[in-house]
Amino acid sequence: MPDVAQITVSPARIAELTALIRATGPETRTTVTPLTGADVATVPVSTEQDVLDAFAAARVAQRAWARTSLRRRKRALLKLHDLILKNREELLDLVQLESGKARSHAFDEVLHTALTGRYYGRRLSRILGPHRIAGAYPVLTGIRQYHQPKGVVGLITPWNYPLSMALVDGLAAVAAGNAVVHKPDSQAPLTALAIIQLMHRAGFPKDLWQVVSGAGSVIGSTIIANADYICFTGSTATGKRIAAQCSERLIGCSLELGGKNPMIVLPGADVEKTVEGTINAAFSSAGQLCVSIERIYVHESIYDQYRDALAERLERLSYGANADWEAEMGTLVSPAQLATIEKHVADAIDHGATVVSGGRARPDIAPWFHEPTVLENVPESALCSAEETFGPLVSLYPYRGVGEAIALANSTIYGLNASVWGPVRRARKVAPKIQAGTVNVNEGFAATFGSIGAPMGGMKQSGTGRRQGAEGLLRFTESQSIGVQRLVPVGGPPQLSKRTFTAVLTVGLVLMRRLTRKA
Template identity: 90%
Template sequence: MPDVAQITVAPARIAELTALIRATGTETRTTVTPLTGADVATIPVSTEQDVLDAFEAARVAQRGWARTPLRRRTKALLKLHDLILTHQRELLDLVQLESGKARSHAFDEVLHTALTGRYYGRRLSRILGPHRRAGAYPLITGIRQYHQPKGVVGLISPWNYPLSMALVDGLAAVAAGNAVVHKPDSQAPLTALAIIELMHRAGFPRDLWQVVSGAGSVIGSTIIDHADYICFTGSTATGKRIAAQCSERLIGCSLELGGKNPMVVLPGADVEKAVEGTVNAAFSSAGQLCVSIERIYVHDSIYEQYRDALAERLARVSYGANADWEVEMGTLVSPAQLATIEKHVADALDHGASLVSGGRARPDIAPWFHEPTVLENVPESALCFAEETFGPLVSLYPYRSVGEAVAMANDTVYGLNASVWGPVKQARKVAPKIKAGTVNVNEGFAATFGSIGAPMGGMKESGTGRRQGAEGLLRFTEVQSVAVQRVMPVGGPAAVPKRTFAAAITVGLLLLRRFTRKA
């Protein structure tokens, strides 16, 4: 198998990338790769003044960018699409180096970012308008709806998808005419910096996207205090604090937060396909994915068949911490993530759960690697019954009726993603009954995640707002209605008595109601 030594970034290249961070102080921090635990880069840390300077520069750039014709923004978006695909080798190396995920899962991020640039590049004018709307009086009142940019968007992105989550939200923000002040996660800044450099090559102004570095607890509040809108991906606990701080300033925010995502395997499902789907749905990026499946409900008529087939398939999963495209699961990102899954597994077993597959850390593969693990008979008292693990751990539960399965799937404070496996006609009836922002039929998460035209986001404590689709762009705008009144005022001609005008309007409305078609 290819050696991890294939995944490297030259020191000179690291210096080029870190120079994009706005940081004037002397404080630094060192990042490490989960592939080996070795040091990767020395990252400068931004001061509070650096953050303020970033906002000042971003505001200047945004004013010019907001006046830029949509056709120029479109050209830059489509150019970025091409650059991402042609520079994917470096992007793949950086994603793996900073996150530890398998090569094929790193490619998911490359594909997602390229498709996002293509989607908005092809639809920008159509979505942003302006659009005509029905006026108070036909022909007399003309209405146009505009979408004005918010201003400067504060973007706080996570470590688990260092390329995709660093770009796709901010790219929609700048496409809508905003500037961005971005704090990538301290574990994975290089990937974000590489994609931002490609944005410069694509034609986006250099000052339009400012990057600052540091702990969220230190500079995150400063970002929220000065942004016109906040976009955050991370934990529900942190998201609640951000929402509270945003509310004090009456600014909007979009938050993609935690999940305890269910899969329902219906009677009549193809067990072999459902098992293969489970490997992707639950163990892509080592389960460190907000939409990853952690709870699986299987009809009791096929429960044992599914359980045994899943255990057999996981015994053949290809592990690795290298550039081999055939590796099916990479490593966890940090000792903290490893500690969480070990805690959840041990706690569940202590409370009476049974181990179906996996259950062990594997430092022989990578320092923080953990086998994909399946449990059954998990009681409600176990931590992993309701808490998000965010790692390669799933629990199996049999059910008797589909109604019971839906009720169990919905018995959570979260509502991010769900998966339903079975005959399509039956599965399509079940899917809308699950309270989740995205539901995939005969797929784990990739069908909705990869469909850039489809909105993606959470219900309940899984967040607010949507990325992707028109909604993912319009959240970064303020809706403005501009009316032009012709012939007479809305209140009627001055020469016509008010009572007469009211009677005429009443007759007109009744006639319109009778003779116009339903909308």
């Protein structure tokens, strides 16, 4: 087993964190670390009544929080940014302990959460502040648009990014004046609890963010039945069920779901840079990333060169299940994830695919570690051709014309992320033709994912709604328009007949159109 002595969280610290969960029943569950398979924490499990109590407390806190000034919220957001960076070492330890990813990939989460706090802290007034809108009649009609909080947001987050996904959506929700009832994934609650504790220190009220624990199949319905809005990150199958439940109550939801993300390598691409980019695009967090690349379409003129260079680079890839900053890939999170990738690899080979690189589990590195694997000659009948693997597995496909590559990239029910590599001018022309919520040119996913002002989300069955940017904040609000009419009613002054008023109004509209024709 690897030496993970550098990654330690004391029993006292674990007890301090798990005490933040609202759970009164006797039931518990034990989490394990993918680094070694050893037990990590005994986590209390919430009852249905605990969830109801969480919503009751959150509603009281939300009513007070909604009355706070945007300036106070901004101070808390910017303070949280500083606290995240100051406490990065513990956060890195927790992310690695619960997810098994490499330390450099864990830092991506620290950076992402800190940048989210800073982004909304600096732009909160600009996005949420009242906005003047042109009224029906100049001067006579005044309109202001307000953004009122939804109320209490139900937040259900996954295990693969236990820090980023625990915070970035919920942080936007509370910044907009809401409270949150949060169910982190049962595999990775400690990281979420640590960041919520930092929120308390930053100035967010303690009851504003309630944490419950348990299986989604047990308490998920109770969360949906009591929330004013649902934010979920996870599988497409679960997302569809959540959307159906939300529709019954006519509440909104944002869903970031599955992907089978393509990369197109154009003729003229720098092969060496593209190969290096592929390592990050496909194997960050061991491929357990919703925007991770799983299908790569390479122009036939450079296909062999690219394939061979990628195989050679993977031979030099450094693995690790420890705190070594030089490790380029960590482990899968569970036996279930390992079983999926082994199934997909074996099935592809049975259908005639060829292994270019990898293809094996490596329990000598960590219990559920699997080598980064590259396949070619993968037929459509293979599972990994269309199904999301969510692991370190990519398939290579040569193509002749760029139109063919675009059609292949779009031949999926998903549309979350895509990547295009090649001369920038040509790649930028290809990118808008790909049906994906984010498309990165000469990058895998970080150009859009790391730009907090850029909305991120899926097309087709990859989800609804957007995180990040103004859209990521406004989804947690209700738009409200307030109009003030001065001097003359909208229907016209009582001194004029309706016939005369409509004639005057028609002339006025024609004149206004002519005056604004060049605008």
